[in-house]
Amino acid sequence: MKKHFTLRLMVTALIVSLIFSMASVASAHSGRTDSSGGHNCSQKSKSKGLCSGYHYHNGGSSSSNSSSSSSKSSSAKSSSSSSKASSSSSSKQAKDDVKTSDVSLYVNGELIVLSNKPLVKSNSTYFPIREVATAIEASLSFNDDKTKVTLTRDKKSVSFQLNGKEIITRSNTTYAPIRNIVEKLGGKVKFDASSNSIYVEI
Numbered sequence: 691m692k693k694h695f696t697l698r699l700m701v702t703a704l705i706v707s708l709i710f711s712m713a714s715v716a717s718a719h720s721g722r723t724d725s726s727g728g729h730n731c732s733q734k735s736k737s738k739g740l741c742s743g744y745h746y747h748n749g750g751s752s753s754s755n756s757s758s759s760s761s762k763s764s765s766a767k768s769s770s771s772s773s774k775a776s777s778s779s780s781s782k783q784a785k786d787d788v789k790t791s792d793v794s795l796y797v798n799g800e801l802i803v804l805s806n807k808p809l810v811k812s813n814s815t816y817f818p819i820r821e822v823a824t825a826i827e828a829s830l831s832f833n834d835d836k837t838k839v840t841l842t843r844d845k846k847s848v849s850f851q852l853n854g855k856e857i858i859t860r861s862n863t864t865y866a867p868i869r870n871i872v873e874k875l876g877g878k879v880k881f882d883a884s885s886n887s888i889y890v891e892i
């Protein structure tokens with residue numbers, strides 16, 4: 691009787707031991723870990739429902755945390771790129787910005803009263819072409835298709851393409867750099883910062 695009881699006890703102990711051993715194997719499942727202590731699930735482990743995707747065994751971060759961190763990093767890079775693009779765009783806009791100027795214009799010592807205020811762009815002062823032509827006694831003409839304007843004085847002339855970089859059009863008034871007009875017609879231009887005045891001799 692004692693032998694049967696002892697045998698039954700040993701069998702029960704063996705079965706319990708086998709159950710714990712199998713549970714341990716099932717929880718660890720197959721697959722080698724990498725240097726971070728994690729690994730990707732095998733297809734066999736996935737089919738048994740033991741795991742899914744990349745995970746850790748040694749208390750490391752989960753795959754979802756890794757994914758979240760990667761997402762945050764990507765978002766930060768995207769934000770940084772967007773900020774740089776925005777900064778570049780703002781810088782270009784500031785460079786091409788056109789402002790009005792209160793500079794005074796003197797031609798051969800006489801103050802010229804302008805109907806339209808001069809403009810400043812990229813450190814150049816632009817004046818209304820028609821008013822400058824009148825002030826320096828130059829004739830003004832356009833080509834047939836109105837794409838080019840020409841100023842002529844004492845057999846010298848200067849032309850501007852109306853859609854060119856040297857031209858600004860605002861409120862139906864065409865502006866050009868005063869220096870480009872005067873010097874090409876044989877005159878001289880001088881700027882006096884103390885009085886904020888431009889002096890033309892022609």
